[in-house]
Amino acid sequence: MKNKKERGLWELYRDDPEKADAEIWGRKTDPLSRRGFLKKCGLTTLAAAVGSTIPFYRHMPAGFIPAVFADTTEEFTIPGTNGLVVLNDRPINAETPPHLLDDEFTPNDRHFVRNNGLLSSLAESGDTAEWKLKVDGEVHQPLELNFEQLKQFTSYTYYLQVECGGNGRAGFQPAAKGNQWTFGAIGCSAWTGVRMKDVLGKAGLKNTAIYTGYYGDDRHLSMNPQKVPISRGTPIDKAMEDHTLIAWAMNGKPIPPLHGFPVRVVTPGWPASTSIKWLKRIFVRNKVHDGPKMNGYSYRVPKHPVAPGTHVAEADMKIIESMPVKSLITRPKTGIKIPSGKPLALQGHAWAGDRKVTAMHVSNDFGMTWVQASLKEPANPFAWQQWQATLAFPSKGYYEVWARATDAAGVMQPMVVPGWNPKGYLNNAMHRIAVTVV
């Protein structure tokens, strides 16, 4: 149990890092560089506190808790989340254990969190009065909309799958670089907003418009105000689909700060990095967008499949579009022990990016035999689909239940980790849970 002193420090920094710096260390923030400058006595105190000199104190960003004080005696928990596994605390990245994704649609506090940078003060302000959306580039009529003007467009509520491109990265051998997501970087919540196509339609797309570029209000980790943590977009056709939203509500409530308050894009079925949070600008392009994390190896896979561990030239990489077919067993939790003689009821979700899932099967004998699950239709296109199945076990012992979804094009999930790629995207290998019959 964290004692008061330890919690207080983290909360203090979370609430107002500059003030925390000033109060505890006498550190002033340089408004231009955002570096925190310690007054001489403060540096000595800080150095004594960490038990060593701090050679690069000049570079330490304002509001940064020296690592030695960041409390990790127990698992770091993120406010507004419930039971998520934290992969990183700066920037914040956390995924949901499959058994906590059992709800038909993902509650706000169970949706995975992915950040490339830090939250701006607007995100946590709860205030939409100052927010503006710029729409510019290859449009006849550039727009600047405030929150009320955005709400003038017809609004829609859709259940939309949002999955990180790197979900499953932890499975790749040799290891791929990046956050090591396992199964939980997926959510399907109810999103309310306006159609991207209606806003772009109002601006009037020129026939040179081929791609969108979205910009959000997150802050770069280095605190350099000139640097953008991430700016991605999609081909114009995907942006113009009915279910690509400019959203302001998640499950009927204002979007939580970590999920993009006040307004974000939701590009369902594509890597979630195209669902830019804290949206402030839509830049319509006459070429493939080239913002940070559009280029190099980011969200790209080799054009031609490579052997695991191959070094691939940048020119041989292509941008990921739709996510592949995938599924999860959300009930029961892996590791369950059940009495022998009784069949086991299972349930979960299945999704397939731009496609629908048309069949779901489960196996408890390493894929030798498969039992068909009952599969529901999606609530709307791009929603995940619920499935249920019952499995009988031949005897006592240790089993694994494997779950395999098939999409509308007849493509199934692979049994092994497919398509090694340098950054470890698109691992849609089957989910497996452990069941012991006693």
Add this chain to the structure above:
Amino acid sequence: MLRKQITQSLFLAILTGSLLAAPANPGWAGNARELAPGEGRDLVIDNCTACHSTRIIMQNHMSRKRWDETITWMQKKQGLWMLQKEVRGKILDYLAKAQGPADQASPREHGNKMYRFNYPPNPL
């Protein structure tokens, strides 16, 4: 109130030198403790945790060459400062050893995080 308590207890701790024992005190263990021990660890903390925490370092296991490329990428794209050759060398020494590909074999590594058991496919 709370801030005063913190400031006062920190001040007292500094005076009594108890914070100098920080590494041994689990209450103040922090992110830095999670990095495996080794020569160069301090340089990694000094240079590599100004922007992101140690957790992203610990999630990754790469060859020295790929860690080197990663550092270059951070300098080019993410605002990381220039490193003296000797400093960079020591950082890479640490990373290649503590976060090298061989480290994947240990029980807590990612291969076992996805599934309880791995069933390797039949070799061709």
